Amino acid sequence: MRSPTVDVSGGRKRPKDRKAQIAQVAAELFCARGYHGVGLEEIAAAVGISAPAVYRHFENKYAILVFATRGLVDSALTATSRPPEEDGWATLEDQLEALARLATTHRDTSGLYQWEWRYLTPEHRAEFGDDLTTLLRRLATPLSAARPALTPADAAALARAALSIFGSLGTHRAAIAKTRAEQALRQAAYAVLHDEPPTPAVAPARRAADPGLRSGSRREIVLAESIQLFREHGYHAVNIEDIGAAAGINASSVYRYFPGKANLLAAAFYRASERVSEATATALAGATNDVEALHRMIESYVDLTFERSDLVSVYLAENNNLPESDRHELRKVQRLHVEEWVRLLGAVRPDLPTPEVRVLVHAAINLVTDLSRWVRFDRGTGMDRHLVRLMTTVLGLS
Structure with missing residues (x-):
């Protein structure tokens, strides 16, 4: 589908969503070649504009990374923010279906979640962490309702494991039909969420060298x-x-x-x-x-x-x-x-x-x-x- 356009000087037309388009292309390039392996000129060329045109929308490459990361997180939060059901929560099956669909839709950019977040500043990393906590809660809440014997920590740990399964689709390029990928991921995540809870583990600390x-x-x-x-x-x-x-x-x-x-x-x-x-x-x-x-x-x-x-x-x-x-x-x-x-x-x-x-x-x-x-x-x-x-x-x- 072509992007909506608006008139600009000289009779040319510019897509209304140019900023989002730049961020999408940049995110795909970041995930394919790494944040530091991509230059503004490459992003501009892939979009079909000049490098100076990128600066109309973003101050620098880092600003694109932040915008793209926010876009990925916002997509996940939007996908899982269904209106409450009669019992007060979206069902676990609803959330798994939404996350499976998200995984296939954003397959080319989910690497922002996997690795590229390391290049964010502490401020933006904290923002990302808060949003991830919200996403985990949206999965852990219906899980706890379905498995009331789970402690909050166990439910959160299983929810994180399920998110890792959905995120895995972005780590490889193996060919598979979208519907079949969604089904495989959804079934695997469901099985993990109904597995035995993990033993208590602590937050990451600086590791001693191997x-x-x-x-x-x-x-x-x-x-x-x-x-x-x-x-x-x-x-x-x-x-x-x-x-x-x-x-x-x-x-x-x-x-x-x-x-x-x-x-x-x-x-x-x-x-x-x-x-x-x-x-x-x-x-x-x-x-x-x-x-x-x-x-x-x-x-x-x-x-x-x-x-x-x-x-x-x-x-x-x-x-x-x-x-x-x-x-x-x-x-x-x-x-x-x-x-x-x-x-x-x-x-x-x-x-x-x-x-x-x-x-x-x-x-x-x-x-x-x-x-x-x-x-x-x-x-x-x-x-x-x-x-x-x-x-x-x-x-x-x-």
């Missing part, structure tokens, strides 16, 4: 600290001085171990790729059938995420910032890993079409990595066992 990387040479310490910083702040927000300070050395000393920041990121990816490949091989080698292999893969992935949470998060979030020479090779490795999950789940659930299999695999993997941003991965809380159960539920194995 012990498996810290114990070693100075080079390993530099790599460990860079991974933690990349995970917390995003690749572009970290500089060599930050890494050196975290490792307890001068910035110039970092270059003794790595030629530059891009090489550090590539080293992190190769390290993560090795860990994932090793964990997968170990899981498959000890299995006697496909069902056992899939359960061992689930255990292995959760264990890896607990042991290397910073590494896994960077591995999934910073693809677009890799040097070109490394990017294609590492993406191929990632795809092969996902395809192993798809092969196993397809064998265990032969009645499930392959597109739905892929959607569920990505949903299960995203649930673990997404929740790692919100809770501290401490085996003492029992969260690892709960995540194993949730992955099993999403994949339809329970």
Whole structure:
């Protein structure tokens, strides 16, 4: 559908919603290539206007990010703000249907929720957090009504897990019909919301560097600290001085171990790729059938995420910032890993079409990595066992 237009000087016409159009295009580019990987000129060219024309609507690129993020959040709040039913609340099924529809409609921009929020200022991040709390409450409230034995904390935790399932559609480009994607996501989220509640977990705190990387040479310490910083702040927000300070050395000393920041990121990816490949091989080698292999893969992935949470998060979030020479090779490795999950789940659930299999695999993997941003991965809380159960539920194995 063409955008409504208004007359401007010279007889040309400008869409009434030009500002929203710019934000939409920018959001898609941010999610595809990362916020720092996109320039104003590229946004303008994609919209079909000049770069100066963008400034008629936005002061700078950051203003576009804020506007686009608000637009995504507003869409979610609008979708879930149905008029109250006779009992005072929209039903759980209503909210799941609305969120599933939102996930497919905003598939190309939901990455703003997944990763790009890291580039917001504390003020805007707090605003985003408040809106996310409202969204969680809209899902947790009918859940609590349906399951009155749940504590408010348990209902909120399950609601967050469900949101991770809907958000997973934006983490991949696997082809699937819109209605089938909505159905698969809705059913998986419903199953998770009716799962056992999680054990208590605490809010995220600054993690100690990965012990498996810290114990070693100075080079390993530099790599460990860079991974933690990349995970917390995003690749572009970290500089060599930050890494050196975290490792307890001068910035110039970092270059003794790595030629530059891009090489550090590539080293992190190769390290993560090795860990994932090793964990997968170990899981498959000890299995006697496909069902056992899939359960061992689930255990292995959760264990890896607990042991290397910073590494896994960077591995999934910073693809677009890799040097070109490394990017294609590492993406191929990632795809092969996902395809192993798809092969196993397809064998265990032969009645499930392959597109739905892929959607569920990505949903299960995203649930673990997404929740790692919100809770501290401490085996003492029992969260690892709960995540194993949730992955099993999403994949339809329970």
